[in-house]
Amino acid sequence: xxxxxxxxxxxxxxxxxxxxxxxxxxDASLHSIEPGQVEIHAPYNAAFTQQxxxxxxxxxxxxxxxxxxxxxxxxxxxxxxxxSIEFKVNLLAPAKGQRFIAIGKVKKPGRTITVTEGExxxxxxxxxxxxxxxxxxxxxxIGRDDIKE
Amino acid sequence: xxxxxxxxxxxxxxxxxxxxxxxxxxDASLHSIEPGQVEIHAPYNAAFTQQxxxxxxxxxxxxxxxxxxxxxxxxxxxxxxxxSIEFKVNLLAPAKGQRFIAIGKVKKPGRTITVTEGExxxxxxxxxxxxxxxxxxxxxxIGRDDIKE
Amino acid sequence: xxxxxxxxxxxxxxxxxxxxxxxxxxDASLHSIEPGQVEIHAPYNAAFTQQxxxxxxxxxxxxxxxxxxxxxxxxxxxxxxxxSIEFKVNLLAPAKGQRFIAIGKVKKPGRTITVTEGExxxxxxxxxxxxxxxxxxxxxxIGRDDIKE
Amino acid sequence: xxxxxxxxxxxxxxxxxxxxxxxxxxDASLHSIEPGQVEIHAPYNAAFTQQxxxxxxxxxxxxxxxxxxxxxxxxxxxxxxxxSIEFKVNLLAPAKGQRFIAIGKVKKPGRTITVTEGExxxxxxxxxxxxxxxxxxxxxxIGRDDIKE
Numbered sequence: 381x382x383x384x385x386x387x388x389x390x391x392x393x394x395x396x397x398x399x400x401x402x403x404x405x406x407d408a409s410l411h412s413i414e415p416g417q418v419e420i421h422a423p424y425n426a427a428f429t430q431q432x433x434x435x436x437x438x439x440x441x442x443x444x445x446x447x448x449x450x451x452x453x454x455x456x457x458x459x460x461x462x463x464s465i466e467f468k469v470n471l472l473a474p475a476k477g478q479r480f481i482a483i484g485k486v487k488k489p490g491r492t493i494t495v496t497e498g499e500x501x502x503x504x505x506x507x508x509x510x511x512x513x514x515x516x517x518x519x520x521x522i523g524r525d526d527i528k529e
Numbered sequence: 530x531x532x533x534x535x536x537x538x539x540x541x542x543x544x545x546x547x548x549x550x551x552x553x554x555x556d557a558s559l560h561s562i563e564p565g566q567v568e569i570h571a572p573y574n575a576a577f578t579q580q581x582x583x584x585x586x587x588x589x590x591x592x593x594x595x596x597x598x599x600x601x602x603x604x605x606x607x608x609x610x611x612x613s614i615e616f617k618v619n620l621l622a623p624a625k626g627q628r629f630i631a632i633g634k635v636k637k638p639g640r641t642i643t644v645t646e647g648e649x650x651x652x653x654x655x656x657x658x659x660x661x662x663x664x665x666x667x668x669x670x671i672g673r674d675d676i677k678e
Numbered sequence: 679x680x681x682x683x684x685x686x687x688x689x690x691x692x693x694x695x696x697x698x699x700x701x702x703x704x705d706a707s708l709h710s711i712e713p714g715q716v717e718i719h720a721p722y723n724a725a726f727t728q729q730x731x732x733x734x735x736x737x738x739x740x741x742x743x744x745x746x747x748x749x750x751x752x753x754x755x756x757x758x759x760x761x762s763i764e765f766k767v768n769l770l771a772p773a774k775g776q777r778f779i780a781i782g783k784v785k786k787p788g789r790t791i792t793v794t795e796g797e798x799x800x801x802x803x804x805x806x807x808x809x810x811x812x813x814x815x816x817x818x819x820i821g822r823d824d825i826k827e
Numbered sequence: 828x829x830x831x832x833x834x835x836x837x838x839x840x841x842x843x844x845x846x847x848x849x850x851x852x853x854d855a856s857l858h859s860i861e862p863g864q865v866e867i868h869a870p871y872n873a874a875f876t877q878q879x880x881x882x883x884x885x886x887x888x889x890x891x892x893x894x895x896x897x898x899x900x901x902x903x904x905x906x907x908x909x910x911s912i913e914f915k916v917n918l919l920a921p922a923k924g925q926r927f928i929a930i931g932k933v934k935k936p937g938r939t940i941t942v943t944e945g946e947x948x949x950x951x952x953x954x955x956x957x958x959x960x961x962x963x964x965x966x967x968x969i970g971r972d973d974i975k976e
Binding site for chain 4: 619622636644646659664666
């Protein structure tokens with residue numbers, strides 16, 4: 381595990397998550413915040429699907445990217461912002477389920493660049509199935525007013 | 530340009546797009562469908578943003594992924610379905626704008642695998658700015674009832 | 679772990695590895711072959727470096743891609759060939775060391791598409807450091823004479 | 828096209844390329860250096876192939892990654908170093924040919940992060956075929972002695 385540089389990392393992550401309107405729109409919630417690891421839960425919603433009724437790959441990505449971004453953010457200094465600079469997602473199985481669990485983890489923290497890895501699980505009754513993996517590169521941003529919250 | 534194997538490729542793409550509820554939720558529209566190239570337009574909507582008020586990276590991906598998927602689908606045989614198996618997005622600039630234009634193009638068609646490339650432009654008044662590029666691998670699916678529309 | 683469909687998967691992997699002249703050129707060796715997991719070792723060689731004397735990112739990729747390819751190949755039927763269709767590598771730290779260990783694992787096997795994940799470790803004396811991660815999509819090829827061995 | 832910040836960008840790129848021993852090992856040469864665009868040529872060599880006799884995907888990546896890295900480097904300030912932080916390659920066709928042309932281009936330059944795109948063409952007699960595309964994220968490094976040349 382990692383040592384957070386900001387002792388208030390949980391409040392910081394919760395405050396930022398609260399500003400991601402997409403998360404509210406998806407009815408997603410922050411399930412847990414540990415240093416370098418964040419879990420987001422969201423229900424299935426037919427408003428966000430592709431043509432076969434599965435969660436759209438972009439929504440799959442949204443949930444994992446946010447989990448990864450906040451995993452990285454949890455380790456950043458108090459005055460920093462976080463931005464995704466790129467990510468890559470593998471869609472392993474159709475995203476069908478009653479609800480979804482996205483887990484984001486820091487693989488390698490850095491002063492400027494933090495590499496993260498995440499997964500999305502679909503929950504059907506008692507069953508949990510891995511439906512996507514994502515690798516994201518996050519950037520620590522300090523002192524740029526245009527992207528201040 | 531490419532030769533579509535299905536003469537009704539435009540209807541096919543329109544019908545499938547009409548079933549992607551996410552596109553309706555985003556108020557996105559199919560602007561043009563050519564063999565191997567599709568353009569999707571969508572307005573800015575504050576319900577789909579990240580913490581700084583920019584379009585969330587996952588929504589950026591949704592628009593480009595759909596444009597790329599339908600670019601690939603336009604070249605597939607009449608009885609085929611299309612699935613994204615993976616994509617990689619580079620977020621070049623904050624996705625802020627009044628509206629967005631996603632363009633998806635087939636780079637290399639194939640019997641099973643089609644490689645596509647896409648871009649998202651943000652429109653601010655008269656200005657058009659490239660905000661993201663995406664590369665997606667699409668798979669032709671034939672005869673799998675579980676993902677039939 | 680996975681069940682290999684070809685009981686002779688180890689011989690099959692060894693035979694194919696023996697035909698990858700790049701592996702011999704890099705003095706790389708097959709350290710272990712299990713169903714869905716392959717480990718390749720290689721020494722540092724100043725002939726394969728980038729401008730700072732570290733192993734070139736393309737050579738880093740070569741070792742992990744081969745480990746991932748053979749991890750996928752170990753689960754394929756006896757008459758199949760394997761091809762990488764895409765991969766993504768994250769370079770976490772400079773690839774400096776006396777020798778390198780590449781580990782490739784199947785994340786999700788499939789009839790046509792197998793998703794794999796790999797890592798490269800640099801060994802310096804007693805120390806082992808993760809220097810790169812790679813995600814690769816492998817394709818099962820059957821009956822294409824042009825890529826037969 | 829782009830304005831190079833270092834008027835001696837061509838010498839800088841040539842000097843760094845000269846230190847990439849892998850390029851010499853591959854008998855690769857710098858064909859052209861323009862601001863934000865670099866072309867590298869290399870012959871086929873049976874010592875660098877995979878099991879079917881095609882150029883190994885890692886060598887394909889080496890050539891394009893170097894072209895992209897130097898495309899980015901050509902736009903960096905005089906005291907900067909360049910490092911690849913991640914790349915993604917799509918292998919569109921078997922890399923068979925008498926020789927290969929790698930082209931790297933800057934898609935979006937930045938103070939810290941530069942996004943590049945590259946391609947590899949296989950040359951067979953009069954024919955030129957696109958065999959791979961690559962997207963790479965390059966980082967500008969200033970003042971880190973451990974990776975100084």
